[in-house]
Amino acid sequence: MNVLVVNDGTEVARLLCEYFSEKAQQDTHLGVKVVDLQRTQTSFVCGTFSALPIREYRGDPGELAAAAGGAEGLVVHVAPVTREVMEAAPMLKFIACARGGPVNVDVKAAMERGIPVLYTPGRNANAVAELTIGLMILLARHVREAEEALRRDRSAAWSSTVKRPLVGIELDGKVLGIVGFGLVGRLVCRLALAFGMKVSAYDPYVEPAVIEAYGAKAAALEEVLETSDFLSLHLRESADTAGFMDRVKFSQMKRSAYFINTARGSLVDESALLEALDTGLIAGAALDVFTIEPLQSDSPLLRHKNVVLLPHIGGHTREVPLRSAEMLYEDILRLTQGEKPLRVLNAE
Numbered sequence: 417m418n419v420l421v422v423n424d425g426t427e428v429a430r431l432l433c434e435y436f437s438e439k440a441q442q443d444t445h446l447g448v449k450v451v452d453l454q455r456t457q458t459s460f461v462c463g464t465f466s467a468l469p470i471r472e473y474r475g476d477p478g479e480l481a482a483a484a485g486g487a488e489g490l491v492v493h494v495a496p497v498t499r500e501v502m503e504a505a506p507m508l509k510f511i512a513c514a515r516g517g518p519v520n521v522d523v524k525a526a527m528e529r530g531i532p533v534l535y536t537p538g539r540n541a542n543a544v545a546e547l548t549i550g551l552m553i554l555l556a557r558h559v560r561e562a563e564e565a566l567r568r569d570r571s572a573a574w575s576s577t578v579k580r581p582l583v584g585i586e587l588d589g590k591v592l593g594i595v596g597f598g599l600v601g602r603l604v605c606r607l608a609l610a611f612g613m614k615v616s617a618y619d620p621y622v623e624p625a626v627i628e629a630y631g632a633k634a635a636a637l638e639e640v641l642e643t644s645d646f647l648s649l650h651l652r653e654s655a656d657t658a659g660f661m662d663r664v665k666f667s668q669m670k671r672s673a674y675f676i677n678t679a680r681g682s683l684v685d686e687s688a689l690l691e692a693l694d695t696g697l698i699a700g701a702a703l704d705v706f707t708i709e710p711l712q713s714d715s716p717l718l719r720h721k722n723v724v725l726l727p728h729i730g731g732h733t734r735e736v737p738l739r740s741a742e743m744l745y746e747d748i749l750r751l752t753q754g755e756k757p758l759r760v761l762n763a764e
Contacts, residue, residue, distance in 0.1 A: 420451060477501055600650045666691070693720050
């Protein structure tokens with residue numbers, strides 16, 4: 417089988433190319449060709465996602481289409497797999513995307529042609545969960561402000577004047593509210609319980625008994641918002657969840673509470689978050705994702721001292737790329753051997 421593996425310039429794509437090239441040397445039935453895309457036409461705007469056939473991609477679809485002619489399989493990370501690309505590959509039997517949500521693949525066009533889209537749900541769940549706990553600690557102990565004070569003036573940083581505002585809180589005994597109790601939410605729950613936290617969770621698609629089996633309290637959304645010392649968002653991105661955290665929900669939170677989002681930027685009304693921060697409705701926030709990425713240089717979020725901002729590094733660990741490659745390879749083997757893949761988005 418002729419498989420085209422696309423190097424879009426990301427670290428994950430680079431490892432995919434190496435991994436599948438090595439597998440081709442071991443498997444005589446697997447022919448691998450690597451194509452390098454120019455780093456152009458990047459689109460990581462998350463806002464109007466419902467109207468777009470693909471989004472969050474990097475590279476020119478035309479360039480990929482020109483290289484896809486004889487491919488029976490296509491392996492990508494964030495390269496754009498459009499209808500044009502599929503039409504240029506009449507022998508295409510599968511598309512494998514190393515992401516938890518293959519938003520850079522036109523899944524509708526693939527379904528119309530009966531092309532299965534393999535993907536890697538949960539590949540970065542542990543990494544995101546650990547980062548979420550890390551962000552909670554950063555907020556609770558004012559780590560960023562403390563480090564800035566030390567770098568600004570090493571001697572003054574030890575004075576009571578500087579250290580007094582840096583008095584933090586401990587996670588032990590505090591309430592963590594989890595909105596969205598999928599794989600990441602469950603892993604965050606497990607870690608939080610190990611810190612001695614109390615966990616309450618809201619997810620209308622998960623039975624209360626399942627939530628409670630993980631040691632959390634199944635609660636209504638209003639209760640989670642009103643009682644949490646930390647609120648962590650782990651919802652799936654969809655048209656229904658766009659702008660989920662709005663002015664009303666921020667106003668229901670405790671003024672001493674912290675908000676964490678390591679899921680998707682589109683889940684949050686950023687103007688409402690800014691208003692909550694400006695007016696002291698919440699104590700602070702930690703964000704790894706934004707409505708528009710990269711974060712714009714004039715974003716008002718940058719001026720807030722009680723906000724931790726990260727450049728979407730939730731899944732940026734050494735383990736995630738290898739796990740992604742292994743998951744895709746496993747399902748490609750199953751597909752080529754006539755078995756049903758374990759992770760296929762458009763199984764029907």
